[in-house]
Amino acid sequence: KNQVEQSPQSLIILEGKNCTLQCNYTVSPFSNLRWYKQDTGRGPVSLTIMTFSENTKSNGRYTATLDADTKQSSLHITASQLSDSASYICVVRVSGGYNKLIFGAGTRLAVHP
């Protein structure tokens, strides 16, 4: 069964600190993996897309890693800001077909001053 699991479920950190969110997936055949940021009551916004051959990709203070062998990805946030408070959703695309996406439940991040 295609699944995406994220940990932790929720996380509280202080402003300025770093954090790492985890994503494990059992999706086959694999096409790509994305991380989305979703503010409360808003739609998800893409942060990164990583293909099978990419190990790391950065977008400002966000750095995503992918280990296709162990089927794990992480999202590292550096020097957190209050505006980073949101849910971070890991999404894996199934290769072929209509762009079928398997969504994780998300990690709810709260950045406190």
Added chain:
Amino acid sequence: DTGVSQNPRHKITKRGQNVTFRCDPISEHNRLYWYRQTLGQGPEFLTYFQNEAQLEKSRLLSDRFSAERPKGSFSTLEIQRTEQGDSAMYLCASSLVPTSGANTGELFFGEGSRLTVL
């Protein structure tokens, strides 16, 4: 604003009533998707359109749900005889699938329509 637009943003209705949500995708995007998201969960796929053709429907899309994209542009999602379990955020997303070349499948989401069924 050239992003995905959804209306209404919030809808409160009584059980048994019908509701309709509208999605206006990014203008040149040929694919349009509907998802449902409940609190603390990731979005769940409902259905998608390639231009005006509805090509895939999830088992989640019961007989009370119907979606259309009559001219291949905007889409509507109607829920008939709403139930309390229908309370959720309904998200629309669109993407451009090129006729040739790589398809990254990048989805652009709207802000969602939050439904509350009393």
